[in-house]
Amino acid sequence: MGCGYRHTYTRTPFLPLKREGVKLKKSALHPKSGTILAYMLPTFLIYTFVVIVPIISAIRLSFYNWSGGKKITYIGLNNYVALLKDNVFWQSFRNNITITVLCFIGQIGLAFILASFLQTRMIKWKSFHRIVAYFPATISAVVVGFVWSFVYNYDYGLINTVLGILNLSKWAKPWLDNPDSIMYAVSIHIIWQYIGFYMVIILAAMASIEKSIYEMAEIDGASGFQKAISITLPMIKNTLAVTVMLCISGNMKIFDHIYTMTGGGPGNSSMVMALDVYKTTFIKSQYGYASAMSVGILVLSMLLIFITRIPTMSWRKESDD
Amino acid sequence: MVLAVVLSVTFLFAACTSNPVTETSQTATSSISSQASSSQVSTPVELTMLGHQSRSVIGESAFATGFFAALDKFTADNPNIKVTYEGLDQTAYQTKITALGAADDMPDLFMLKGSWVSNFVDNGWAIDVTADLDADATWKDAYIKGGFDSVTRDGKIYGIPQESMTTSLVYYNSKMWADIGYSEFPTKWSDLQEAAKKFKAKGTTAFVMGNKANWPAESCWLSTLGDRVTGTDWTNSIINKKGAKFTDPDFVSALKTFQDFAKLGAFNVNINSIDDTEQKTVYFKKDAAAIVNGTWFISDMSSAPADVKADTKIALLPSVEGGKGDAKAASGGPAWFLSLSSKVTDDKHKVPALYNQYKELMQSVAATPIYDASMESAVIEAMNVGLQELLINKKTPEQLAAEIQKEQDIVDAK
Numbered sequence: 001m002g003c004g005y006r007h008t009y010t011r012t013p014f015l016p017l018k019r020e021g022v023k024l025k026k027s028a029l030h031p032k033s034g035t036i037l038a039y040m041l042p043t044f045l046i047y048t049f050v051v052i053v054p055i056i057s058a059i060r061l062s063f064y065n066w067s068g069g070k071k072i073t074y075i076g077l078n079n080y081v082a083l084l085k086d087n088v089f090w091q092s093f094r095n096n097i098t099i100t101v102l103c104f105i106g107q108i109g110l111a112f113i114l115a116s117f118l119q120t121r122m123i124k125w126k127s128f129h130r131i132v133a134y135f136p137a138t139i140s141a142v143v144v145g146f147v148w149s150f151v152y153n154y155d156y157g158l159i160n161t162v163l164g165i166l167n168l169s170k171w172a173k174p175w176l177d178n179p180d181s182i183m184y185a186v187s188i189h190i191i192w193q194y195i196g197f198y199m200v201i202i203l204a205a206m207a208s209i210e211k212s213i214y215e216m217a218e219i220d221g222a223s224g225f226q227k228a229i230s231i232t233l234p235m236i237k238n239t240l241a242v243t244v245m246l247c248i249s250g251n252m253k254i255f256d257h258i259y260t261m262t263g264g265g266p267g268n269s270s271m272v273m274a275l276d277v278y279k280t281t282f283i284k285s286q287y288g289y290a291s292a293m294s295v296g297i298l299v300l301s302m303l304l305i306f307i308t309r310i311p312t313m314s315w316r317k318e319s320d321d
Numbered sequence: 322m323v324l325a326v327v328l329s330v331t332f333l334f335a336a337c338t339s340n341p342v343t344e345t346s347q348t349a350t351s352s353i354s355s356q357a358s359s360s361q362v363s364t365p366v367e368l369t370m371l372g373h374q375s376r377s378v379i380g381e382s383a384f385a386t387g388f389f390a391a392l393d394k395f396t397a398d399n400p401n402i403k404v405t406y407e408g409l410d411q412t413a414y415q416t417k418i419t420a421l422g423a424a425d426d427m428p429d430l431f432m433l434k435g436s437w438v439s440n441f442v443d444n445g446w447a448i449d450v451t452a453d454l455d456a457d458a459t460w461k462d463a464y465i466k467g468g469f470d471s472v473t474r475d476g477k478i479y480g481i482p483q484e485s486m487t488t489s490l491v492y493y494n495s496k497m498w499a500d501i502g503y504s505e506f507p508t509k510w511s512d513l514q515e516a517a518k519k520f521k522a523k524g525t526t527a528f529v530m531g532n533k534a535n536w537p538a539e540s541c542w543l544s545t546l547g548d549r550v551t552g553t554d555w556t557n558s559i560i561n562k563k564g565a566k567f568t569d570p571d572f573v574s575a576l577k578t579f580q581d582f583a584k585l586g587a588f589n590v591n592i593n594s595i596d597d598t599e600q601k602t603v604y605f606k607k608d609a610a611a612i613v614n615g616t617w618f619i620s621d622m623s624s625a626p627a628d629v630k631a632d633t634k635i636a637l638l639p640s641v642e643g644g645k646g647d648a649k650a651a652s653g654g655p656a657w658f659l660s661l662s663s664k665v666t667d668d669k670h671k672v673p674a675l676y677n678q679y680k681e682l683m684q685s686v687a688a689t690p691i692y693d694a695s696m697e698s699a700v701i702e703a704m705n706v707g708l709q710e711l712l713i714n715k716k717t718p719e720q721l722a723a724e725i726q727k728e729q730d731i732v733d734a735k
């Protein structure tokens with residue numbers, strides 16, 4: 001297996017010089033494989049119990065018709081056939097995609113811009129900005145949903161009141177009542193909450209870029225914009241790939257924000273997949289069908305992440321470790 | 322033995338109806354508790370109970386006041402019986418009771434909503450109490466006619482009604498209606514439409530509705546408006562699966578009447594984004610001339626401003642020309658029941674009888690079924706969600722009727 005045998009690029013004072021075929025001495029920095037496994041075991045067990053077992057259980061339940069009690073009947077693939085024809089589920093999927101695209105542009109795009117600004121010399125009080133930007137990510141999603149639904153309130157909301165003060169009352173609308181624009185209204189507070197989160201990640205990635213590269217570019221006459229696009233963006237590719245994956249997976253399972261703000265309404269215009277599963281389970285008592293829906297969400301999310309990883313696969317081949 | 326105790330507890334609570342006059346409910350409880358205490362038990366018994374009322378609304382909600390007064394008196398009179406009551410709000414209660422059922426961990430006593438009965442009975446979570454009811458005819462007859470309908474399946478009764486109310490009363494600000502020329506609330510639908518147009522011309526909202534949680538449109542409006550157009554026979558046929566369908570022209574016509582009324586601009590423009598608590602504020606501030614709500618709103622009115630409180634009167638929704646329904650009917654009756662968990666499997670015991678209280682208006686009014694107390698919950702969910710879109714003109718009545726019927730067909734196929 002060769003786990004005690006690895007290339008070292010720098011010489012360390014603790015270990016003897018490497019020679020081909022000689023195993024390294026066991027120490028605290030290079031534990032035995034058995035010790036590694038022992039430390040990972042509790043986490044692995046918890047992960048299996050909390051994630052893997054429910055997934056397998058959901059896959060199993062999706063082949064049955066179950067309303068929660070003792071009566072449970074096997075119906076094969078009927079749930080999946082019904083799922084493919086379920087308009088509400090596919091509308092929820094389109095809504096999830098809308099949110100993901102808007103959040104990709106809003107969260108990661110804006111976070112990148114903000115992080116670039118924070119890197120410049122002009123901005124003072126950098127750590128204060130970081131704290132304030134990250135603060136919304138620490139608030140519960142339920143609180144964010146409620147507070148923003150008051151902001152959007154037609155009679156007393158912040159938006160319409162400010163428009164009234166500016167004598168622009170004719171632009172005041174019932175923001176959460178229009179099915180055509182409700183997805184945009186609902187995405188805004190999701191974007192708002194997590195911009196800081198992605199900004200901090202991108203800042204950390206940017207900090208690892210050597211400053212000398214920027215200096216050389218400045219000597220060549222590159223503007224700030226060109227520096228960001230041509231230097232920063234390519235060098236943090238791997239981190240960006242991770243943030244894209246986080247963005248997709250987080251927005252595929254979005255629930256609290258929608259539940260507290262609109263409950264999926266009006267009608268089903270702001271329904272998302274996780275909320276659909278919740279309603280099918282607890283209001284319609286169709287546990288088997290909801291399990292099939294959950295498996296559907298899993299498959300669709302993995303498919304999306306796989307699709308977005310294809311362009312980045314070539315990147316990862318370049319920098320191998 | 323446990324069954325006896327549990328049944329006597331049930332009777333105590335079943336005495337309390339949702340009454341605007343709390344004195345009468347207290348008289349009822351004191352007469353019952355004296356009878357209940359005569360059937361004391363000697364061995365200590367512990368009961369778990371889950372409900373959707375909480376002690377925080379005692380004094381505001383007549384039902385909660387009566388319910389907890391009865392519970393406290395019963396516990397005081399029967400020191401050997403310990404009832405552990407846990408209260409949650411309705412949405413959380415629905416989630417919890419469903420989860421407990423799936424985990425096979427039901428409490429001994431729980432509150433059951435009419436639309437859940439089929440599901441609960443199929444899964445064996447509520448036991449049949451028909452025999453106990455039949456054994457005590459005075460007790461059974463004390464409940465209002467049709468009180469057990471929602472909770473009967475195949476001739477067996479699975480719960481005791483714990484509150485009786487109507488969901489569809491028009492509370493209107495008589496002064497605001499007098500200002501546009503109506504000294505009394507219109508009794509014909511065409512008059513109501515005229516009034517709505519006049520309010521719109523004046524720039525006032527005629528009716529406020531907070532439909533964010535999507536049940537008010539169906540429970541407070543459609544259950545009665547539907548009855549005006551289709552007649553009660555159609556509703557009963559749907560509930561008892563005697564051949565009526567949601568795609569029948571009468572029901573589609575009811576949906577169309579509802580949608581046309583919304584198209585007149587009779588409702589507030591943010592109908593789907595405020596909930597049933599926020600709609601009260603709109604009415605209290607006189608931004609709307611009327612609100613259609615249930616009996617529970619009577620207790621809510623006690624916190625209204627003095628002038629609104631003085632000017633508010635109660636009426637029924639008008640009759641619809643050409644409709645098959647009775648103009649003096651309102652959707653009402655027991656919507657919530659007290660049920661015994663199937664885990665309580667002891668022998669029987671004779672228990673004392675109780676008497677219900679009727680409200681003055683209800684004495685001359687026939688109760689028609691409340692849709693979400695009698696129809697299947699999956700069907701009601703489809704109806705509620707669709708109504709939100711119907712009222713903002715994003716769905717036609719025919720489309721909605723077809724969707725509701727599709728959901729009913731899925732439920733029937735099980």
